[in-house]
Amino acid sequence: MPDDTRLRYGGDYNPEQWPPQVWREDVDLMRRARVTLVTVGVFAWSRLEPRPGRYTFDWLDEVLDLLHAADIRVALATPTAGPPPWFSLAHPDALPVTADGVRLHHGSRDTYCAAAPAYRRAARRITTALADRYAHHPALALWHVHNEYGTTCHCPHTEAAFRRWLADRHGDLDTLNDAWVTSFWSQHYTDWAQIGTPRATQYLHNPGHLLDFRRFWSDTLLTAYTEQRDLLRTANPDVPVTTNYVLGDWVPVDHGRWSREVDLVAVDHYPSAVDRDAETQAALAADTARGWSRHGTDGRTGDWLLMETAPNLIYTDGRMHTKEPGRMLRQSVAHVARGSRGALFFQWRAPRGGAERFHSALVGHAGADSRVYREAVRLGHVLDRLAEVRAPVAATVAVTADPASGWALRHPGMPSTRLDHHAEVAAAHGALWRAGITCDVVVAGDRLDGYRLLVVPALYLVDDRVSAWVRDHVHGGGYAVVTYLSGVADEHARVRLGGYPGALRDVLGIRVEEFHPLAVDERVPLTGGGTGTVWSETVHLTGATAVTAYTTGVLHGRPAVTRHRYGAGTAWYVSTRLDDDTYRRLLTEAARTAGVTPVCPGTPDGVEAVRRSGPDGSWLFLLNHTDRPQTVPAAGTDLLTGVTATGAVDLPAGGVAVLREPDTPQ
Numbered sequence: 169m170p171d172d173t174r175l176r177y178g179g180d181y182n183p184e185q186w187p188p189q190v191w192r193e194d195v196d197l198m199r200r201a202r203v204t205l206v207t208v209g210v211f212a213w214s215r216l217e218p219r220p221g222r223y224t225f226d227w228l229d230e231v232l233d234l235l236h237a238a239d240i241r242v243a244l245a246t247p248t249a250g251p252p253p254w255f256s257l258a259h260p261d262a263l264p265v266t267a268d269g270v271r272l273h274h275g276s277r278d279t280y281c282a283a284a285p286a287y288r289r290a291a292r293r294i295t296t297a298l299a300d301r302y303a304h305h306p307a308l309a310l311w312h313v314h315n316e317y318g319t320t321c322h323c324p325h326t327e328a329a330f331r332r333w334l335a336d337r338h339g340d341l342d343t344l345n346d347a348w349v350t351s352f353w354s355q356h357y358t359d360w361a362q363i364g365t366p367r368a369t370q371y372l373h374n375p376g377h378l379l380d381f382r383r384f385w386s387d388t389l390l391t392a393y394t395e396q397r398d399l400l401r402t403a404n405p406d407v408p409v410t411t412n413y414v415l416g417d418w419v420p421v422d423h424g425r426w427s428r429e430v431d432l433v434a435v436d437h438y439p440s441a442v443d444r445d446a447e448t449q450a451a452l453a454a455d456t457a458r459g460w461s462r463h464g465t466d467g468r469t470g471d472w473l474l475m476e477t478a479p480n481l482i483y484t485d486g487r488m489h490t491k492e493p494g495r496m497l498r499q500s501v502a503h504v505a506r507g508s509r510g511a512l513f514f515q516w517r518a519p520r521g522g523a524e525r526f527h528s529a530l531v532g533h534a535g536a537d538s539r540v541y542r543e544a545v546r547l548g549h550v551l552d553r554l555a556e557v558r559a560p561v562a563a564t565v566a567v568t569a570d571p572a573s574g575w576a577l578r579h580p581g582m583p584s585t586r587l588d589h590h591a592e593v594a595a596a597h598g599a600l601w602r603a604g605i606t607c608d609v610v611v612a613g614d615r616l617d618g619y620r621l622l623v624v625p626a627l628y629l630v631d632d633r634v635s636a637w638v639r640d641h642v643h644g645g646g647y648a649v650v651t652y653l654s655g656v657a658d659e660h661a662r663v664r665l666g667g668y669p670g671a672l673r674d675v676l677g678i679r680v681e682e683f684h685p686l687a688v689d690e691r692v693p694l695t696g697g698g699t700g701t702v703w704s705e706t707v708h709l710t711g712a713t714a715v716t717a718y719t720t721g722v723l724h725g726r727p728a729v730t731r732h733r734y735g736a737g738t739a740w741y742v743s744t745r746l747d748d749d750t751y752r753r754l755l756t757e758a759a760r761t762a763g764v765t766p767v768c769p770g771t772p773d774g775v776e777a778v779r780r781s782g783p784d785g786s787w788l789f790l791l792n793h794t795d796r797p798q799t800v801p802a803a804g805t806d807l808l809t810g811v812t813a814t815g816a817v818d819l820p821a822g823g824v825a826v827l828r829e830p831d832t833p834q
C-alpha cells in the first residue's frame with residue numbers, strides 16, 4: 169500500500185512532452201529526490217483525445233504504472249484548460265470573446281468559454297473517459313480538475329447565462345434596478361433582454377453591474393468545476409478532488425466560496441518580489457489558503473496543499489531572478505509551517521519548446537547534474553523528516569479578505585485610483601508577520617471562536633450580516649482593528665448614508681464626514697511619530713477616543729487612529745495607511761490587549777517563527793530569512809539535525825530549524 173503519511177513532494181509532470189526513455193530517467197531521479205506526488209496530464213488533452221471521441225490512453229497507462237512501481241503517487245488532472253485544435257475548429261462559438269468584442273482564436277491555452285455548452289460537453293466527456301479508466305488506479309491519490317480557473321468571456325452564451333443568474337439573484341427587474349441604482353445615467357431596465365455583460369462602453373460602467381458580473385462568472389466557473397468533480401466522485405468516492413487556485417486580485421473567482429466544494433484546498437503561489445517581501449507574500453498566501461480550508465467547517469484542521477510554485481526562480485520586473493541556494497528549501501518549509509501538506513512545484517522537467525520553455529524546473533535544461541536538482545534531493549530528505557508534524561497551525565488572530573470588496577474598489581469612479589483591497593490585506597498581514605504573530609486570513613462571516621483579535625482591512629462591501637458579525641464579536645468581548653473604507657458600501661456597492669463607515673459607525677464609535685485621498689508620494693505626519701499614506705479622512709468621535717491624530721493641513725488635530733470600548737470588547741479604527749513600523753506597533757498593542765503574544769518572543773527581526781500545536785504535541789518552525797547567523801530563544805529537538813537545544817537555537821544564515829518542543833512525544 170502506498171504510504172500517504174508522507175508529505176506531498178513533487179510537481180507538474182508532463183511525460184507527454186518526452187519519449188519513454190526519459191520517463192524512466194524521470195522516475196529514477198524522482199526516487200532519488202524522494203518525490204511522493206506528481207501532477208500528470210494538466211495540458212494533455214490533445215494527446216489523450218487526438219480526434220473527437222478517440223482516446224489514446226496507452227502512454228498514460230504506462231506512465232502511471234511506472235510511477236506506481238516507484239511508489240510515487242499521482243494527482244491526475246483533467247486537461248480541460250487546454251482544448252485541442254480540433255475542438256476550437258469544430259466549435260467556434262465556444263471560443264471566448266473579450267470585453268471589446270474580439271473573438272479569440274486557438275493558439276495558446278485556456279481559449280474557451282466556460283459557459284459554452286459545447287465546451288462543457290467536451291469537458292464532461294474527457295473527464296468521464298479519464299474517470300472510467302483511472303478512478304481505481306492504485307497510483308491515484310487526488311484528482312486535479314482543470315488548471316487555475318480564471319478566464320472570462322463576453323460571448324452570447326455568457327450573456328444568456330448572466331441574465332439567468334441575475335434573474336435568480338434579484339428575482340425581478342425592480343429589485344435589480346434598485347440594487348444597481350440604474351436611475352443614474354438613464355440605465356433603468358424594463359426587460360431582461362436589455363442587460364448584457366459589461367462590455368467596452370463609452371465611459372464608466374455601472375458599479376453594481378460590474379460587481380454582479382464578477383460574482384456570476386465566479387459561480388459559472390464553479391459550476392464548470394463541480395460538474396467535473398461530481399463525475400469523478402461518482403467513479404470513486406474515495407479519491408479526493410481539488411483544483412489549483414491561482415492567487416491574485418485580478419482573478420474572477422471567489423475562492424473562499426469555492427472552498428466548500430473541494431476536498432482539499434490547493435493553491436499556486438508565485439511571489440512577485442525578490443527581497444524579503446517574497447517571504448511575506450508566501451506567508452500571506454499560506455494563511456489565506458488555511459483560512460479557506462477552515463471556511464464554513466467546524467472540524468477541518470486547516471490543512472491545504474501548495475500545488476505549484478517555482479523552484480529556483482522568481483519572475484518579476486520583466487525578468488527571472490535566481491533564488492539563492494537554500495531559499496527553495498526555506499520557502500518550502502515555510503509553507504509546511506503554515507499548514508501545507510507538502511511542497512509541489514511547477515515543474516518537474518523543463519520542456520525543450522513551448523511558450524514556457526524557460527520556466528523554472530526541478531530538472532532544468534542542464535539536467536540532473538545541477539545545483540537545482542541537488543537542492544531538490546536535499547529538500548526531499550528534509551520533507552521526509554517533517555512528516556510527523558500534523559498538528560494545526562496555532563493562530564488566535566483573524567484577518568478578513570473579501571474578493572468582492574477588491575473588485576468593487578477597482579471601479580475607476582472611486583475617490584482614488586490607489587485603492588487596493590489586496591494591498592490593504594497584505595499590509596495588515598505584513599504588520600502581523602513582522603510582529604511575529606500568526607493569523608488566519610478568514611472569510612467575513614466565518615466562525616470566530618478561538619480568535620481574540622479580528623483585523624478588518626478595507627472591507628468595503630459590508631452587508632447587514634457581516635456588520636452584525638463584527639459588532640457581535642466586539643460586543644461579546646472580542647477585539648477588532650478596522651481600517652479605512654471598511655463598511656462604506658452595502659453588498660451591491662451602494663454607499664451607506666449618514667456618514668462613513670455606515671455599517672460600522674456604532675461599533676467603532678466614530679463618524680467620518682469627508683475623504684481626503686493622498687497624492688502618490690504624500691506622507692502625512694501623525695502624533696507619536698508615525699506617518700500615513702494613500703488616504704486620510706475627517707473623523708468625528710462619537711464615543712471613541714483618539715489614539716493618534718493628524719498633525720498638518722485641514723486635518724490638523726483630528727483623529728487618525730481611534731479606540732472604542734463597545735460592549736465587553738474594544739475596536740480600533742485606522743483612517744489612513746500607517747507606515748510599516750507604526751502599523752506593527754499598533755497591531756502588537758491591539759494583540760497584547762487581546763491577550764495574544766508573539767509566537768516566540770525575543771525572535772530577531774527577519775526570523776519567522778510559526779508554531780503548530782495540538783493534542784499530539786507542539787512543533788516550532790524557525791526560518792532565518794537574513795544573511796547572518798541568528799540565535800532564537802527556544803527549546804526542542806530539531807527534526808532536521810536531531811540536535812536538542814535547551815534554551816537557544818542557533819540558525820545559520822538562511823537556515824531553518826523545526827523543533828519538536830519539550831513534552832511532545834516522539
Ligand code: GLA
Binds near residue numbers: 315316436478
Ligand atoms: C501557472 C500554471 C502553470 C504554469 C505556471 C508558470 O501556475 O498553472 O501551468 O503556467 O503558472 O509559472
